[in-house]
Amino acid sequence: MHDEVQVTRARVRSTDVLVVLLLAVVAARFLLPGAFDGAAVRAWSTVFVAVCLQALPFLVLGVLLSAAISTLVPPSFFARALPRRPALAVPVAGAAGLVLPGCECASVPVAGSLVRRGVTPAAALAFLLSAPAINPVVLVATAVAFPDDPEMVVARFLASLAVAVVMGWLWSAFGRGEWLRPPVRHGHTAGTGRAAAFLGVVQHDLVHAGGFLVVGGLTAATLQVVVPRAWLDAVADEPVLAVLVLALLAVVLAICSEADAFVAAGLTSFSLSARLAFLVVGPAVDVKLVALQAGTFGSRFAVRFAPVTFVVAVAAAAFVGWWLL
């Protein structure tokens, strides 16, 4: 069986497959000029390309940062910077999320490289959840989007930080190492210079995370085209249902955390608490993010982490919303 696979690989190389696929693309361009003119097809394509392009710069930033951490920062740095006890390292790492001005696509590869550098997974996960949600760019965007409700910024900060810390503590209490599959470092760059090692990590992570980003883009575009807005407005007056529906909407829309405040501001028929749930869930769990997490940490991790994060995020948003808004 194994031999057969080897033989097939030797005969059909992946570069040949790529050439055939590219020829198919070119052929489709010239042979089927009108096949993609349907309004729904064009709208789907626009949203799909938009999600990919919007996320790409942040993904590239995250990959570059992650490669820098993996190849330029010595592991001893993190051992010194973070408290040794996970119970203390989690809130410190969560608060460190304040300084990475990116969206969730950037934080996944960075968290992956933190785990590889020996940071306790609980702390890396707290950073993964807090960085896209409480960084200054996101908080300023929220303040701009809700000029009449400044308490929204405070509520978002508190609820998102709480989610990050609670999830980190939950992981250190119940998490199992075998659920995590930190990406394997390919050995062939070892022994070469730092620049080559850096480039090797960037190439590997770009291809890998980029592929999962496309999975998220495909999912988000399809759901957007399938779910009309009118379904949402129908439930806006039911307080509990409204929170749940906007939390689910955040999962399926997969909007970048730097933009989600403007979308939430536009959902005027919903209560502030429901919109807070949208802002707290979005940067922590969405279809694009789950695909990226599955790619970075393995699917056994993602199927456990994402649902629990969703529940904790909805609970945190509901509590903070009830308390402050």
Place this chain on the structure above:
Amino acid sequence: MSRLTQHLLLVLLGGVTLRVSLGEGYLAYVQAGFRPLLVAAGVVVLVVGLVGVLRARPGTDDGHPGPPVAWLLLAPVAVLLVVAPGPLGAWTAERQAAPVAAPRSDVPLGIGADDPGETYRTLTLSGYAIRTQQSDTAPLEGRDIRLVGFLSPREGGGWYLTRIRIACCAADASAVRVVLDGEVAGAADQWVEVVGRYAPSLPHPTEGYPEPALTPDVVTPVPAPADGYED
């Protein structure tokens, strides 16, 4: 998947990203201000891929198979090259329309003086829509107002003048619509310039919420603008 294939995929992705962001194509997908970030990302991806291709030598392939998911990088490249999707239009407008919220202030928002050298005042579609929902519509009455947008069909006949608004990218699109309360001949997605007068809001044909309206006096077809989205 060999390393060379991975690098070629990066070259393709970086290449189309640069092509779309250096032309005007990117305006269909993201905000105008996003361009520098897109160009930078495209350059990084392209250079990383090119360096990989140049350094790859036959025989050095270590048999380390790339992740199958990486094949999907071809999807955005193919969609951009084959479909080359344009800005969202009437189809999306019908699905993403929402009631216009009334401004909270007690003092009605004014619309300012007429455009220099003209007898009308140009407003954005959302600027007009908001002002029609305030309790005092006096600033709009007796004025000629110019709006630019595309036509989208209204349930039960007639047209809306429509703009799509995006906050960040086309995934967060919402629609602003103003009912053209009068006879207008046209086709969906046709861009027009309308000069008209304020009309009282009309109920949505099925949902019943008030929809901003305008009585059109002059409707002129215009070419679609490069950036058709409103902020």
